[in-house]
Each structure stands twice: as structure tokens, then as C-alpha cells.
Amino acid sequence: MDQRFEGTPKAEIRQEGQKLIRGEVTNDWGSQLIWNVLRNGESVARVSARANDSLDFADKTPGKYEAVLQMFQYEGYEKDKDGKYTKSKFVDVSNKLNWMV
Amino acid sequence: MFKLGHEKIPVCHGITRRSFLEAGTAGMAGLTLQNMLALEAQGAVQPAKSEIRNCITIFLVGSPGHLDTWDMKPEAPAEIRGKFKPIDTNVPGIQICEHFPLMARMMDKVALIRSLHHKTGATHENGQRWMMTGHDFNPDSMKPHCGSVLSRVFGSRGMLPASMVLPAKIGNTGAGPLHGQSAAYLGSAHEPFFLNSDPARSDFKVSDLTPPVGQSDFRISARRNILKQLDEVQRQSESNTALGRDTAYARAFNLLTSPEAKQAFDLAQEPAKLRDRYGRNTLGQSCLMARRLIERGCRHVTVNHFETVFNISCWDMHADGGGLNNTYADYEQLLCPQFDWAFTALIEDLQQRGLLDDTVVCVLSEMGRTPNLNPRGGRDHHPSAWTNFMAGGPIRGGQAIGSTDKTGARPQNNPIEPPQILASIYHAMGIDLETTMMPGPGSRPIRLVEAEPIDQLFS
Numbered sequence: 432m433d434q435r436f437e438g439t440p441k442a443e444i445r446q447e448g449q450k451l452i453r454g455e456v457t458n459d460w461g462s463q464l465i466w467n468v469l470r471n472g473e474s475v476a477r478v479s480a481r482a483n484d485s486l487d488f489a490d491k492t493p494g495k496y497e498a499v500l501q502m503f504q505y506e507g508y509e510k511d512k513d514g515k516y517t518k519s520k521f522v523d524v525s526n527k528l529n530w531m532v
Numbered sequence: 533m534f535k536l537g538h539e540k541i542p543v544c545h546g547i548t549r550r551s552f553l554e555a556g557t558a559g560m561a562g563l564t565l566q567n568m569l570a571l572e573a574q575g576a577v578q579p580a581k582s583e584i585r586n587c588i589t590i591f592l593v594g595s596p597g598h599l600d601t602w603d604m605k606p607e608a609p610a611e612i613r614g615k616f617k618p619i620d621t622n623v624p625g626i627q628i629c630e631h632f633p634l635m636a637r638m639m640d641k642v643a644l645i646r647s648l649h650h651k652t653g654a655t656h657e658n659g660q661r662w663m664m665t666g667h668d669f670n671p672d673s674m675k676p677h678c679g680s681v682l683s684r685v686f687g688s689r690g691m692l693p694a695s696m697v698l699p700a701k702i703g704n705t706g707a708g709p710l711h712g713q714s715a716a717y718l719g720s721a722h723e724p725f726f727l728n729s730d731p732a733r734s735d736f737k738v739s740d741l742t743p744p745v746g747q748s749d750f751r752i753s754a755r756r757n758i759l760k761q762l763d764e765v766q767r768q769s770e771s772n773t774a775l776g777r778d779t780a781y782a783r784a785f786n787l788l789t790s791p792e793a794k795q796a797f798d799l800a801q802e803p804a805k806l807r808d809r810y811g812r813n814t815l816g817q818s819c820l821m822a823r824r825l826i827e828r829g830c831r832h833v834t835v836n837h838f839e840t841v842f843n844i845s846c847w848d849m850h851a852d853g854g855g856l857n858n859t860y861a862d863y864e865q866l867l868c869p870q871f872d873w874a875f876t877a878l879i880e881d882l883q884q885r886g887l888l889d890d891t892v893v894c895v896l897s898e899m900g901r902t903p904n905l906n907p908r909g910g911r912d913h914h915p916s917a918w919t920n921f922m923a924g925g926p927i928r929g930g931q932a933i934g935s936t937d938k939t940g941a942r943p944q945n946n947p948i949e950p951p952q953i954l955a956s957i958y959h960a961m962g963i964d965l966e967t968t969m970m971p972g973p974g975s976r977p978i979r980l981v982e983a984e985p986i987d988q989l990f991s
Contacts (some may be wrong), residue, residue, distance in 0.1 A: 433844050434814050437734055457804070461811020461873040463865040466668075481869060482633035503865040503959075509637040514859055514909075 433507075436460050440502050440524040451486045451498050458525060465521070470494040488529050493499040500525035584686050584781075585925050585961045586826040586887075589894040590875065593838040594700055594848030595659065595918065597901030597911045599940045600863060601629045602919040603646045609761070611771045612903050612939050614911075615860045623930045631868035634876040640930040641879060641888075643989050646919045647934025647943035650899070650950055654913035656705035656841060656848075657788065659898020662832075663920075664712030666954030666981035673973075674716035678954060679832035681980050683715075683722040684970050685963060690829030691793040693725040697834045698818040701726045704840050713834075717973045724834065731799055732817040738797050796828045797821065809877045816874040823881055826891055837871070850902060851910025859910060879923060892925035892960040896953065905940040916942050920953065925960045926990055951983030959985035 447451050451466060466486045468476040471494045478486055480500060488498070506518035507526040597614070599605055604618040604627060620629035621639035628636055635642070652658045652668050661668050668674040676684070679695025688694035701710040701724075717721040729736055730944045799807060799817060802824075811818035815837050822833040841848040842855045845866050850856040875895065882888040900918030901911035923929055934946035958965060958980050965980060973977035 435730070435733060435815065437732070438812060440812075455805070455808070457808055458812055459808040459873075461813050461816050461870045463869045477912075479631075479633070483873070502585070503805075505845060505866050508843065508857060508862065510854075510857055510859065510861070514861060516861065521865075 434505055436505055438464075442500050442525045444498065444500055444525045444528060446498075446530065447526050449487060449489050451488055451528065453480060453484050453500055453525065456500075456502070460502055460504070462505060463521075464500065464502050464524075467499050467501050469497045472497075476519070491532055496530050496532060498528040498529075499523050534616065549576065553738075578743055579892075584831070585959055586830070586891040587678075587682065587832045587894065587925075587957060588822045588878070588891060588956075589818075589832070589834045589896055590815075591660075591663070591702075591834055591836050591872075592847050592871070592897040593660075593705065593836055593896065594656070594841045594846040594858070595897040595899045595901060595913070596847045596867075597849055598646070598917065598919045599901070599903060600849075600860075600966055601632070601868070602644055602921065603628060603900075603940055605915075605938065605940050608903075608939055611905050614905065616864075624862070626932050628932075629868065631864055632872045634872050639877060641739050642921050642929050643927050644919055644921045644932040645934060645948055645989075646932050646936060646988070647945065647947045647954070648900075648918045648920055648950070648953070650790055650915045650969040654899060654915050655707040656898050656913075657707045659915060660702060660705070661710060661712040661904050661951065662950035663896045663898060664880060665716075666951040666983065667712075669710070669712075671710065674710070674714065675712065676716040676718045676722065677713050677724055678957060679724045679834060680722040681716035681958070681970060682832045682961065684718050685726075685968060686831055686961075688829065688831065691790050692825060692830045694830055694831045695722070695724040695834075696727065696830050696832075697827055697836065698727045699814055699838060700836065700839045701732050702836055702839050704795045704842060706841065720972070727797075727821075730814050730817075731797075731821050732812055732814045736799075742870070766844070775842070778911045792828070792978055794859055799824070806877075806881070809873075810881075811870055811873045811877070813870055813874075815870050816877065819874045819878045823878060823885075823887070826886060827887065834931075847897070849910045850912060851906065851908040873970055877913075882924065888924045890925065890929060892957060893923045894920070894953075894957060895922070896920045900940070903941045912943075922960070922989060924955070927960060928988075928990060931988065933986060946988075948986060949983070951981050952986050954981045955983040956989050959990070 440456050440458050440460055442456040443454040464479050466478045468488055469476055501521040502518055502524045504522045505531045509517045511517055571881050600614050600616050605613050606618050617630045619630045619636055620627055621636040623639040626639055650662050658668060665675040668760045669675045683694035697713060701713050713724065727738060729738055779845060799821060800821060810820040822835055825833050838844060838846040843861045846858055847867060847925045848856055849858045851859045882891050896921060899913055899915035902914045905911055917940055932946055935940060935944045955965060968978035970980060
């Protein structure tokens with residue numbers, strides 16, 4: 432009886448100053464939930480979002496920023512020789528926030 | 533006379549002609565409730581007693597590494613302390629893994645037992661037998677599951693079986709079929725009811741609550757009438773004592789036809805927000821169902837977090853590159869978050885409903901994992917030390933009982949063995965181990981488990 436994740440988790444995120452704030456996740460799979468913050472398309476922060484509903488993000492390095500909430504989607508335990516999942520992955524579960532510094 | 537549960541009754545019955553007949557006539561009913569047909573026909577003891585508590589056991593099949601979860605050694609060398617970092621909890625001096633942030637906030641409700649160990653071989657099955665029954669055993673001397681013992685002592689309440697296992701019984705974990713999940717010599721009347729279905733799935737249903745194809749309610753009723761007539765024949769030839777225990781047919785039919793029993797399994801009746809809070813996964817929804825079952829009269833629910841260790845993401849972190857290729861990634865991204873989310877939801881939910889004081893919650897596993905990381909970055913089996921924990925009921929939270937040495941290899945003080953855990957569960961359930969006996973092999977009265985409760989859990 433391997434786990435099968437159904438439905439799609441959804442959450443709304445918003446920005447207040449340098450604080451990123453999330454709402455509750457619906458259809459929550461209960462797996463790892465993270466803030467993924469990208470600068471110029473490169474991930475610069477992957478921070479657990481389970482315990483708190485906000486993240487202070489004070490990075491002032493110039494660039495184009497994007498933030499999204501992601502959750503781990505389990506599709507199987509298989510991994511490649513480097514230990515990376517071959518089927519399971521993080522998927523976006525929120526709207527995206529964009530800003531410039 | 534001796535005491536079974538809260539009732540003094542004569543020493544006891546074995547397999548009777550009646551129980552043999554029950555198996556035969558059950559087949560005529562065309563039911564698939566094999567475990568249920570005999571439920572309580574033999575030896576159901578007592579109806580509900582207000583002082584009797586409930587128990588939910590979450591069994592972490594595969595065994596989490598204690599050094600990566602609830603007994604971290606941040607001062608140890610890297611090859612021992614592993615990848616994760618400890619975080620503070622709401623109890624000063626107690627730290628746990630960073631991937632249990634919600635549990636850290638309710639450590640005041642949890643009693644960690646950090647010096648568990650057993651001395652038998654390092655197989656999953658050895659640990660399962662110890663932790664499910666309080667005994668090690670072989671096929672010639674099977675011992676009953678904790679839920680079966682509680683069924684025997686307390687009997688069931690209402691329509692539901694006294695002991696249930698969600699979502700399924702443990703299957704192949706590598707070294708044989710003896711997992712300690714049967715009623716053994718207590719007989720089929722006290723077998724746990726195995727759900728065998730994943731409550732997280734949208735197509736979830738309890739197969740045993742669905743009449744066989746082609747059997748309408750009318751046909752089921754007709755068969756019930758036939759069985760009643762057969763009962764009447766037997767009634768003329770058997771003792772009142774046996775008849776007093778004749779509840780199997782009624783319970784089987786009730787479970788099959790009762791809206792109340794069906795509702796107990798219907799998670800759609802729970803608010804979506806609460807289902808989300810438990811986590812829309814097998815563990816989370818099983819924990820939610822466990823609460824529903826306890827609320828509706830089930831005495832003991834075991835939630836197996838996984839039924840095998842092969843070819844799935846589970847706690848058995850060998851990192852072997854094959855069918856046992858669980859790694860830190862599985863712990864970080866799936867297992868620890870799922871557990872943290874579901875366990876804390878269960879405790880919160882029980883508390884909000886006023887059920888936590890009457891419900892003992894246990895988190896058990898088979899063993900620990902090796903202090904030294906193996907060459908692939910995993911950890912292998914290590915029964916010489918591990919951590920489990922309890923909460924709820926009369927358990928005093930906010931403490932860590934026992935400790936291990938600086939590498940987590942062995943208990944350093946207050947070593948605890950599995951039978952003490954079972955004795956503590958029974959004690960926490962309100963059972964006096966000195967006076968409460970059960971019929972052992974050959975109906976000889978025996979203690980429920982040959983150990984004393986861990987005093988510190990209750991002081």
C-alpha cells in the first residue's frame with residue numbers, strides 16, 4: 432500500500448514589506464513545505480514553511496526576485512546514483528510573488 | 533475465581549464446540565468478516581466502564597534512526613551525528629530534530645523514552661514482536677497483540693471491534709511472518725480488525741462493510757433469520773454461560789448493516805480543514821480515523837506507518853541503492869514532516885475534544901539505527917538503543933526518561949526493555965497488573981506481561 436497523493440495543495444501568499452506571508456494550505460499532503468525564493472531565476476533560499484506562516488526575507492542584493500510556496504510530491508522512493516529522486520519532486524502550491532531590488 | 537478486566541469470573545474457556553460451530557455457520561452467512569464473525573463470541577468480558585481509557589499506537593515500521601530524530605548527539609563526530617540539527621522544544625533541556633518543529637512546541641505533553649533496547653537479533657520482526665506484544669516468541673509459543681489483550685480484558689463497546697489496525701497489518705519486512713499482530717492463544721474473538729484500505733484515497737471503502745456482490749439487504753436479513761433459527765437449536769443444547777457470550781453474529785451483522793459503524797469509517801464527515809490538518813496522506817488520515825474509532829467505542833487502534841520496508845519511502849534508512857534506498861532525503865522531505873504534521877494534529881484534536889486525558893498515545897518502533905553512518909550515508913539496524921514516546925492519559929509529559937551514551941550506541945542510565953513499555957500501556961489504560969490476569973495457553977491464568985510499568989512516566 433504505497434502512498435498515493437491525490438488532489439492539489441493550494442495556498443495564497445502575499446508580501447508585506449520584507450515579510451512573505453502564507454495562508455493555510457488546502458488539500459495539504461503533509462509533506463515538506465518550503466518557501467522557494469529565486470533571484471534572477473536562481474534559487475537563493477529554500478526555507479521550511481511548516482512551523483511558521485511568514486518568512487522575513489531581507490536580502491537586498493540587486494536583482495529580480497520571485498517567491499513561491501512549494502510542497503514535496505511523493506511519487507516513489509527511487510533515486511539516481513547521486514541520491515536525487517527520479518519521480519518525486521517539489522511542486523508549486525501557491526501564486527508567485529515578484530519584486531525588484 | 534480471578535479477575536478479568538474489572539470482573540471476577542471463573543477460570544476460563546478454551547475452544548468450545550460452539551466456537552467451532554460458529555466458524556461453520558459463519559460461512560453460510562456469505563460474509564467476508566472473517567475476523568469479526570467470532571468477535572467476542574468467546575470471552576467478551578465487559579461492557580463500557582467509564583474509568584477505562586483508550587489507546588492509539590502509531591507504529592513506525594522500519595524504525596527511525598534515534599540519532600536523526602529524538603536522541604540527537606550534536607557534539608558527536610559528523611559520521612555519527614548525521615546531517616540534521618537539533619532544535620529546542622518548549623521543555624528546557626530537551627531538544628529534538630529540526631524536522632519536528634510542531635512536535636517541539638508540544639514536548640510538554642510528550643514523555644520520551646531514550647534508553648529502549650532489546651537483546652535479540654536486529655530484525656524488524658524481532659522488534660515488532662517485542663513492541664506489539666511485550667514478548668519475543670516463535671511459532672510454537674505465539675503471544676497476543678496488545679490490542680488483543682485489551683480486547684480480552686475490557687471487551688468492546690458499541691458496534692466496533694475492541695482493537696483495530698489501520699491501514700493494514702504489517703506484511704513483508706524481511707525475516708518471516710511473525711509480527712506480533714495476532715490474538716494468538718486468546719483466540720479469533722480477539723483478533724484485531726484489519727482495515728486493509730487506505731483512508732487517504734478518494735476510492736476508500738471498508739471492504740468488510742460492503743455486502744458481497746449479489747447480496748442485497750433482503751438476502752442478508754434472510755440469512756440472519758436462518759442463523760437465528762440455528763442459534764435456537766444450539767441454545768437448547770449449550771450452557772447459559774456460552775450463550776451469554778454469543779455476540780459474534782450480532783456484531784457481524786451490526787457492523788455490516790449499522791449506519792453508526794459505517795459512519796465511523798466515513799472521513800468525509802470531518803471538516804476539510806481538519807483533514808488537511810492531519811495531512812492528506814495515509815498516516816494522517818489513519819490517525820484521524822483512529823480518533824473517530826476511539827470516539828465511537830474502539831479501545832485500541834494501531835496505526836502502522838507502512839506495512840513493508842521494501843520499495844517504498846519508509847523509516848528503514850539503509851541507503852542501499854536498491855529496494856531499501858531510503859536516505860536523509862526521505863526523512864527530510866516526506867517522513868519527518870508527515871509524522872510531525874499528523875502526530876501533532878492527533879494530540880491537538882484529542883485535546884480539543886476532551887479525549888486526551890482518556891487516551892494514551894504511543895509512538896513505537898522496532899529498534900534504533902546504527903550510530904555510525906554506513907559507507908552509503910545510511911544507517912542500519914541497531915536494537916541496542918532507541919527512542920520511543922508516549923503522551924496522553926496519565927502520562928506525565930515534558931520529560932526524557934533514560935539516556936544513551938555519547939554516541940547513542942547503548943543506554944547510559946535507566947535502561948528500558950520492551951515489556952516495560954507494554955506494562956506501562958496497560959497501567960496507563962487503568963489495568964492493575966497485579967490482579968488482572970488473562971487465560972494463557974491451556975487456560976492457565978497468566979499476567980498480561982512479565983514486567984512492571986515505568987514509574988517515571990506516571991510521577
